[in-house]
Amino acid sequence: MYQVCDVLLMAAELGSANAQSYFDAVRERAYGVNFSSVPVSESTLMEERRLEFAFEGIRYWDLLRQGLTVAADAINETGAAVKNGGQDATKVITFNIETQGLQQIPDNQITRSSNVLKQNAGW
Secondary structure, eight states: OHHHHHHHHHHHHTTOTTHHHHHHHHHHHHHGGGOOOOOOOHHHHHHHHHHHHTTTTOHHHHHHHTOHHHHHHHHOEEEEEEEETTEEEEEEEOOOGGGTTOOOOOHHHHHHTTTOSOOOTTO
């Protein structure tokens, strides 16, 4: 279902003549009887995308689409409370802009490809 919402939100983001109706269709599906129309704007679109894609596995890629700085600002966390072996701890989460959001290619895969694969930047 997220694909339909993604397409509707992208269409609204483009600023088409039907932007408000596309945006409202997504919100009406999500909020049902509690639906209320809010004016479509860049901030309301980005907030709706955040809510829609939080558990869909595409939020990370949606952040990257908005730019490396936006992704870093949203991902960086300086003291998330976690449990470590039942003990309270803090975890620092950082987004490394140098890697451009890409993962490291394992060295054994580069070797297996006879060095055809090249390591992603920043790794």
